[in-house]
Amino acid sequence: MIHDYLSIRIAAPVNFSFDDRHLLVQSDLSGTMQVFSLDVESGALAQLTDEVEPVNGMYLPDRRAILLATDEGGNERLQLRLMDAQTRRVRPLVVDPAFIHRPGGISRDGRLLAYACNRRNGVEFDIYVRDVETGAERLVFGEQGWCEAAGFSPDGQWLAVQRQGERSGDNDLFLVDVEVDRPDAVHVSPHEDQAAFGPPAWLPDASAFFFATNTGRDIISIARYDMASASWTYVLETPWDAECIVDWAGDSLLVVTNEDGVSRAELRDPVSLSRRAEIPLPGRGVASNFTYSRDGRRLAFHFTSPIEPGDVWLYELDGGTLRRLTTSPNPVDASTFCEPTLHRCRSFDGEEIPLFLYQPLAGPFVDAPSPVVVLVHGGPESQSRPMFISLVQYLVGSGYAVAVPNVRGSTGYGKHFSHLDDRRLRLDSVRDLEAVHLWLDNHPALDARRATVLGSSYGGYMVLAALVWQPDLWAAGVDIVGISSLVTFLENTSVWRRASREREYGSLTEDRDFLVEASPLTHIDRLRAPLFLIHGANDPRVPVSEARQVHRVLEEKGIRSELLVYDDEGHGLSKLRNRLDAYPKAVEFLDEVLAQDLATFVTGTSTT
Template sequence: MTLLSTLLSLPAVIAFDVDDSGRLLVGYDGSGVRQLHEVSPAGDWRALTDLADRVTNGQLIPGTTRVVVEHDTGGNERGQLSVLDLTDPELELEPLVHDPEYFNTLIEVRADRLLYTSNRRNGTDFDLIARELATGDETTLWDGGGYVMRVKPSPDGRWVAVTRAGGPANSNQLLLVESGTTHTIEVTSYDDPTYLHAISWLPDSSGLLVASDADRDRIAILRYDLATGALSDLLVDERYDLAGWACPDGEHLLVATTDDGEISLALHRLADGVLLAPLGLPAGGCAARHMAAADPLWSTDGAYALINYNSPTEPPCVIRYTRETGELLTVRAPDMPELPANLPTPESHRVKSFDGEQIPVFVYRPADGGDGSAVVLVHGGPEWMSARVWHPMTIALAGQGHTVVVPNVRGSAGYGKRWYSLDDKYLRLNSVKDLAALHDWLPELGLDPRRAALYGGSYGGYMVLAGLAFQPERWAAGVDVVGMASLVTFLENTSDYRRVAREREYGSLAEDREFLEQASPLNQVDQIRAPLLVIHGANDPRVPLSEAEQIAAALAARDIPCELLVYPDEGHGLHKRVNQLDAYPKALAFLAETLK
């Protein structure tokens, strides 16, 4: 088995839920597709689902033996909700909320009801819906329109905190919706250029915590008081982004600190934010996904916290933290083999760009020094970030002799509001210019700039195509995974809900079409001379397959080598191991040939 096949075959574990006994619900992909598993307090595993497609969430119904499961079909992200009984020997799924044409996302399960969001009203806006578990009766709690990002009910059930996409790029608006009424409090304005995440209610429901960069460059932990309506600072560090989760015991606070791609956790005092102790997690990794894609989870009594952890040398695993003793129990796959030795770890650099801005960059070097070739790997988003995480392709590329350069070009999160705003709308091509600066810097690493390729997914795929189109003399090859060939056709053909959210970042079809055309690699396809490999899922609801098809057709018409790999049972990216084992070794072989 090759190194890449070995790495791709290593199973990953992600936390979904925990009860007061320490029993876990986790996602585990040992079968090749992530399924729901139960892990007992003693560490015994049991598979709960065996579906053809991945499970995206699972939550216990308190006080019962039942579990609510969220799953999609073929990677289309249209979540459907089902329920299973843990005492059922067959563990059969019973449909709960099934609208296959729409996106239904599980929010929270309580003993008597569940909350979920759905765009079934008009296909664009996401409503917040409460479903009574005993009767199946549903009540729409909020239908104010927009793309709902986060939802968090208060412990007493009176309020629901909702964040939705705001007006400016990468902004969110925080609302409080009073259950059973039409009363809504606008905690922040729709027009504020403010990013919000990690909503966490105080145990007595008197207020909540939210991570926000309101009126500052870095994300701080703020406290909102329901009685006064005041939003005030709880914990601020002008050097780093912070996020916090209140412990149900009312005394403690779990704080995540993002520092140049590493995310660490520490226990603080809830009343004033004073540091009590670091959790002692392994250094050099991420103990929570940036921007709270996988927040730590407290058990309802605050005895345990579940932490999703991974690093450049550790596949995704779950760490159960016991607050009383500080014990850390790592929950890995039950059949986890030994990891390969001497995996590369990133060096941190700063690279000067065309306008003097400093681009944060990680460099992964081959163990033997490599063959002088380089692969620049660009993350998606664009307002995401490359972090110190497990990435089999990076390891395999370095193992093949390529030096892997992983930048956080302007527009990336994790380095302050100013940095992530430097690519908004008409500044889009400045992020592409960052690629040129990175290329010009390669000789300082002892690399051959004539043997440099671009690799990226989603927005990173757009950057690959933009680099090849706008800087054809620099790049020797490109690998585009689910990327956009044209910002115009992407916005025209993406899901309705997605268009509303993404026009804030890229510009609108109605007002900014001329610039969107200028910034589209497809309109510069005559300039592309490097060979290209394109990978795409047929069911992608974000970047339609037509984006891959049109760039492949345009290059074929010009006799530029381009191979298109389409996977009929995938969506935005490849999530099934059988498809990963087909596509990514081909990408590795493609780069070995073009950069030799």
């Protein structure tokens, strides 16, 4: 039965073709994310790529070609190729398997491609501009640290560049004049606080652009930069984090807000900023991947909710109508899907922790308090939102309750909250899980004695941290590509990631004592609960050694520990065949553990 849930497919739009007749769509119909062409009128879907590895792609404007980006076995070393949209022939564009190439915008005439690459020293990402036809390219922004290209101005003169700051959650925005031989960068965003600056949403004459930022405030709001005066000001205040895009003609400004995890999208006048219409989203969920048609009459987007697997939707601006463009295969009765309720629990210092709770309507435990799986997101700069997660729905359908908290450090609740776990505050986020458990224990429909914790990446770190610092609370853990030691993680992660992660977790040089103390592996003798580990052998972010070292120690201690390593995966499981192997085994593990006598590993209430 779990295979049916894991076989549910998704589809998401990328951008419109030059004539607006087709949408480039990414879908996992074949078992990995591949590129498709979707006829906007008929809904016919044509598969364009069929590769072993996942493929990213986008239409080139004004050219009948598609940019493709792929890696090898999840190693994240993206290589760029070009596909002829008619013949489907593919040719190399920017290929060097030793380095990473991240596309960051194509000029509106389809001639220039901007991308970031770490070829200079393997660590820092410089910005290059390449002529797609001739192959000529040049460095336009270099030796500035970790940078990303963020799109061209409508006239192709200016390239936006985002550069990571020296603190977590901080970046700068620059404009580079690519029409001069030795361009000087215009610094759009001088600031002193920790602040994020989003990519530009240009007006068609390139006189100004909108962007999202939270400098000088807690919430990400919308600002406008004027090219003539080289200055900017906030123009739209929002009570929740916001982002925006503008159509090619400059007639429509889309503003999307994240309201307690739920998306809200509205159209505004780019000049007066007056509200024109709210887009009637299909439900309470998450809308993303918004893209305007070239003529500005249509807006495509991806929508998902807890009861709606992700598909492509189309909004007609003229008539205000909404229609579904894709209906991805779903072998499970959608009426059985569960929507969560939103709650908040108070942590040790008074901070409120948002929590989505999924409760079973059927299954073996409905007449008694339900066992609980606590799902912790990765990042940590991320947010659990009300979207479709097949594993969650299977667990709920099998009688488990699933609690999905956003512990401190999560995004979506303001800058202050997102920095409450930085560096030496790391373990405060672990204490939030203790507050979550207390909340579960006070819920009459839940059995907190049978609470387990599951997470991926940073969420995997939180799994291990909960098991070692709160050993009396958790019956088991499932750690997917998680960190077991902050020290060995930072020492062995890919060199291009180390500086970025040290900003979040702490420096190996300056904070080693704390990194040792905050590592679950340091305190592994406290861990008593059974553990299930899943990892990709090619993970460039959290090396597979993180899983192997904790598995080895637990085996030596005689504690049940199961480890699955997939040779063709990286940071997570991107291939359906591997998910179909790993996740049923993980659920079987939970079923077996919770069927055992809990007294062997649950003794009371934690005092840490």
